[in-house]
Amino acid sequence: MALTNNQHVLDWVAEMEALMTPDATIWIDGSEGQLRALREEAFRTGEMTELNQEKLPGCVLHHTAKNDVARVEDRTFICTKNKEDAAPINNWMETSEMKAKLLPLYKGCMKGRIMYVIPYCMGPVGSPFSKVGIEVTDSIYVVLNMDIMTRVGVGALRQLGDSNDFVRGQHAKADIDAENRYIVQFPEENAIWSINSGYGGNVLLGKKCFALRIASYQGKKEGWMAEHMLILGIEGPDGDTKYITAAFPSACGKTNLAMLIPPEIYAKQGYKVWTVGDDIAWMHIGEDGRLYAINPENGFFGVAPGTNEKSNPNALHTTMKGTIFTNVAHNLDDNTVWWEGLDKNPPENAQEWTGVPVNGKEYVANGGKLAHPNSRFTAPAENCPCLSKEFNNPNGVPVTAMVFGGRRAKTAPLVYQSFNWEHGVYVGSAMASETTAAATGAVGVVRRDPMAMRPFCGYNMGDYFAHWLEMGKKLGDKAPKIFHVNWFRTDDEGHFIWPGFGDNMRVLMWMLARCEGKVDAVETPIGYVPKAEDINIEGLDGITLDTVKGLLDVDKNLWLEDVKGVEELYDMIGSRVPAELRKQLSDLRDRLSK
C-alpha cells in the first residue's frame, strides 16, 4: 500500500511500475517488522547470510558479483542539456540521448521481481537543510543498506509533505551486466538512473549520487556546499568543542580520522574527539555568518581492510551489531567475518570474498587476499562510541578549519596552511592522490582529484571552483581556515614515515592553535608550514624532531613538477577555471622559482 498521498510521488512510482513491470510493489516504511521480513527473505534466497548472532547480533554478510566490487567511474555520467555544464571532467551525454539509450534496458527488467519503494531523508528529519529522495529498487540488499545509511520511511515522507522537491532514483540490478552498467545523474531534473550493478556507491543512491553529485549542483544554485568531507569535533578540557571538516579521496582516511582516539598526551589532559560524519558534509552559512556542517547520512559505509583494534577501535566497535558486511571473508569456524588487517590470524576454515572455500593460510601465503581490498561494512551511526551529541542537530556544527589531503609518497608535507581562502581554494583544486581500490582501475597512480570531488562533482569543475570562491566572499573573515595534510609520505624503503591514525590528532592540534592565533609558522612558497618543534611528538616511538623536519620539508623541484600537473588539469577543464586560480598558480610558480 502506498505510504503517501503526495501525487508527485504516486505518479512517479506508477511510471516506474509501468516501465519495469515488477510483479509487486512494496513501500518501505522503515519499521523493524518489515525489515526483519526482508532479512529473512534474503537469507532464504541466499542473497545474504546471517552471521553468528551471539558475537555479531543483527549482522549479515553479502557477496556482490565478481565484476561488481567498486564504483565504476568510466560508466558514471552527468547528463545535462549542454555539454559544458558537466564536462570535461565528468563523462557527459545529452539528457534525452542518454534516456533513449537506457530506457530499453529498464523496460520490463523487474518482471518476476519485487519493486521496493524507499522514501529517505538525507540529514536529520526536520532540519531545514535536509532533503528527501525516493529510490525504487529490486534489491533487498539496497533496501537494508539504505535503512542504515539514511533516515528511511514515514519520517522522510513527512519531511517531503506535498512537495515535488525530491530526488527520483531508479535502480535495477537487471543482469549485473558490466557492459551495460550505467550510473547516471540528471542534476537538472533531480533524477538518478542506475542499472546493472548491485554495489555500494553505484546503488545506494542517497550517497554519492544524491548527497554529492546532485547535491553539489543544488548547492551551487542555492548557495551552499556538498563536499566529500568528514566532520569531527575536538572537545577541549574546558568543554568547548571545535569542528573540523576534511576532504580526502576515497579510501584515504576519512573514516579513520573522524573516529580517532586521542593519544595519551591529549587524553590525560581531557581532550575528546567526536564524530559527526565520515564521508559527506553539507554546509550552509548560518545566521551568525559562519559555515555550519551537517552529515546527511545516518550510517557509515566504511572500508573494512585495515580496520582493527589498534587502528580504529571505534569503527570496529561500531560494526559489532546491526551491520552488513560486503565482500569480506567468511570465517566458517564461528560464522564471523575476517579481512586483511583485522588481526594476524586469517581463519583457516573460511570462504574468501568470492564465496569460494579456501584454506586461509595457504591462500594468504599465495599472496592472495581473503577479503576484497574494497570490502566494506555498513554500520548504523548510533553504534559509534564517539558519535557526537550534535549528530542530529538540525542546524549542524560550526566549522573552524577545513582540511584537504591525499596519498602522496613525496611532495606534500605532513601539513601546511593556506595563506587565505582564495589560496586555500587553489590548494584544494590542486589536490592529488594515489588511486585506491574504491574505484575500478589501476591502483597507486597519482591523479589530480580536486577537493576529493573528481568522481562526485555534479557539474563543470571550473564552475565548482568559482562556487568555492563565491562562498569565501560571502563568509569573509568568518571563513574557516584551510589546511592541507599528507599522512602518507614514505621513506626510501616505501614505508609510511608518519604513524598516522590517532596520532594525526597531533597535527589537528597544530591547526586549531593556528586558528586561535596561538602558534607561529614558517612562511614557505606553498603556504605556512609548522616549525618542527610545534608538532607535539611526546610519547611517539621512533619519531624525532629530525623526522618531523623531514616530513615538513618542501622540495621546490618536486613542487615545480607538481605545478605543471595542476596547469594540465586547469587546461583540461578549460575556460571556466576562475582567473583568480590561474593567478594563484602563476604566483606559486613565481615563489617556487625565486
Ligand code: GTP
Ligand atoms: P571512503 O569511504 O572510500 O570515502 O574512504 P575513507 O576516506 O573514509 O578511508 P578510510 O578511513 O576507510 O581509510 C582507508 C584506508 O586508509 C584504510 O586501509 C586505512 O587503514 C588507511 N588509513 C587511514 N588513515 C591512515 C593514516 O593515518 N595512515 C595510514 N598509513 N593509513 C591510513
Ligand code: SPV
Ligand atoms: C567512496 O568510494 O568514496 C565511498 C564508497 O565512500 S562508495 O559509497 O562506494 O562510493
Ligand code: MN
Ligand atoms: Mn567516500
